[in-house]
Amino acid sequence: MKRILLLTAAMMMAGAGYTFAQDTVIVEVPQPAREYVIAHPSDPVVIEGDVAVGTVIPEDVDLVEIPDSPDYxxxxxxxxxxxxxxxxRKVVYLAR
Structure with a gap:
């Protein structure tokens, strides 16, 4: 009985992780866009809290256009x- 409960709990946890993974969208930012951003730094801004992929950048933060990459x-x-x-305005790429 104990074995069945452990197995059921493990399956539920695996299922929860799978559901979370389905909600995560991975975006492949084109290499030329990444190179442009690194070659053309902008004035830094301060954003409260952690910034991660999926974080929405506040409306009051001015974004810089990327030539030849109109979606970013x-x-x-x-x-x-x-x-x-x-x-x-969701973060799709962090250069670290």
Whole structure:
């Protein structure tokens, strides 16, 4: 009986992880866009809290356009380039 409960709990945890993984969208930012952002740093901004892939950048933060990549823009936070989707302002790439 104990074995069945442990197995059931493990399956539930694995299922929960799978559901979470389905909600995560991985975006492949084109290499030329990444190179442009690194070659053209912008004035850094301060954003409260942790910034990670999926974080929404506040509306009051000015984003810099990326030529030849109309779907993306960028901003530097703590001297690190961050690329966001212009559609929803979500972080899609962190250069670390």
């Amino acid at each position: 823009a960028y901003v530097y936070v703590d001297k690190q380039p961050i690329i966001v989707s212009k559609r929803d």
